Amino acid sequence: MSIRKSINKARSKFYNKVTSYTFMKYSSLLVLIGYILLLIIGVTVAALFDPDGYTIWKNWISDLGSSNHTPTPILYDIACIIAGSMTLPLTFYMENLLAPLPYYDETLLRKQHFSRLRFRLSSFAFLFSIIGNFGYIGVGIFSADRNYQSLSILGEGPHNIMSYLAFGGFTFGAFFMGWLTVLYKTKIPKILGIYGIFGPLITAILNLIYGTPLLEWFLLFSILLWIIPLSLFVLYKPGLIPR
Numbered sequence: 001m002s003i004r005k006s007i008n009k010a011r012s013k014f015y016n017k018v019t020s021y022t023f024m025k026y027s028s029l030l031v032l033i034g035y036i037l038l039l040i041i042g043v044t045v046a047a048l049f050d051p052d053g054y055t056i057w058k059n060w061i062s063d064l065g066s067s068n069h070t071p072t073p074i075l076y077d078i079a080c081i082i083a084g085s086m087t088l089p090l091t092f093y094m095e096n097l098l099a100p101l102p103y104y105d106e107t108l109l110r111k112q113h114f115s116r117l118r119f120r121l122s123s124f125a126f127l128f129s130i131i132g133n134f135g136y137i138g139v140g141i142f143s144a145d146r147n148y149q150s151l152s153i154l155g156e157g158p159h160n161i162m163s164y165l166a167f168g169g170f171t172f173g174a175f176f177m178g179w180l181t182v183l184y185k186t187k188i189p190k191i192l193g194i195y196g197i198f199g200p201l202i203t204a205i206l207n208l209i210y211g212t213p214l215l216e217w218f219l220l221f222s223i224l225l226w227i228i229p230l231s232l233f234v235l236y237k238p239g240l241i242p243r
Contacts, residue, residue, distance in 0.1 A: 019096060024089040028231045031086045036224075038079035039064075046070040057214040062159065065143030073145055080140030084133045084166070090231060091133060091173075095126040097234070098180055118184055125177035132169025138162030167207075167219055171200040174226045188233055196226050 017023060042064045046054035050069045063069040064076035099122030139162045142148070147159035156164075178196025181188045203222040207215040 015092075018089050019092040021093065024093040025235055027086040027089045028235060031083050032228065032231060034086075035079050035083040038075050038082070042070065042072065042075040042079065045072050045075070056217045060213045061216055061220060062139075062144045062163065065139075065145060065159075067145055073143060077140040077143050080136050080143075084136030084138075084140065087227070088130075088133050090234070091126065091129040094129075094177065094230075094234070095122060098122045098125070098177070098184075098186055115184075118180065121176050121180040121183070125173050125180060128169045128171075128176065129173035130169070132166050132171075132173055135162050135165030135167075135169050139166055167204060167223070170223045170227070171204045171219075174200045174223065177230075178226075187237065188230070192226075192229055192233070196230075200226060 043054070043056070046059070046064055046069050049071050050059075050063075052069075054063065054069055059069065065073045065080075067073050070076075099119055139159065142151075142158035142162055144159055147157040149157055151158045153161060174196040178193040178198075180186065181193030182190050182197065186193075200219065200222045203215070203219045207219045
């Protein structure tokens with residue numbers, strides 16, 4: 001076997017492993033438990049030890065990653081890296097689930113194709129979700145304490161850039177996946193799809209207009225209110241669990 005074939009075989013095996021239902025299930029559960037727990041602990045520690053008193057209505061989320069506000073900024077950094085990396089399998093799994101390949105219908109004796117709009121919506125949902133995943137990993141790597149100005153682009157430090165990518169990626173990922181679940185049969189509740197279209201997007205627009213710490217927190221909550229129910233439906237709804 002040539003080196004190229006060996007690499008392709010190993011890559012295919014790795015992809016099938018990390019996008020399998022079992023791997024997606026445990027990685028999603030790690031996010032649901034680990035990320036939320038670390039976030040709660042991080043906020044609690046900051047509220048107790050921030051010299052000025054940490055609250056969600058006067059402090060930015062990124063302050064959780066700053067030693068000026070908390071003695072344990074590493075908690076938020078780890079939470080971001082866990083959330084960004086461990087939701088990658090869910091992103092790939094949802095892409096496979098919602099944009100399946102054409103299949104041969106033995107009853108009709110011909111290949112069945114799905115609409116181009118469905119593939120486009122799923123492609124945009126996948127692309128923006130991936131951007132959100134890597135953006136959130138970047139938030140953990142380039143925290144408020146590591147917002148190196150030497151890496152600034154157009155006056156924005158790496159932490160700010162990664163924050164825009166994370167929030168923007170997850171917001172538009174929810175938007176396009178929401179349209180997909182509303183327009184097509186996906187076994188995901190359409191009410192959740194409607195929320196995915198409007199919830200994070202409206203909150204993101206308000207955050208861009210007014211730019212307050214509380215609205216930034218609301219944007220995070222609006223994204224979690226999309227991802228958590230979606231994860232639970234995929235994990236536990238019988239029609240979405242492979243047999």
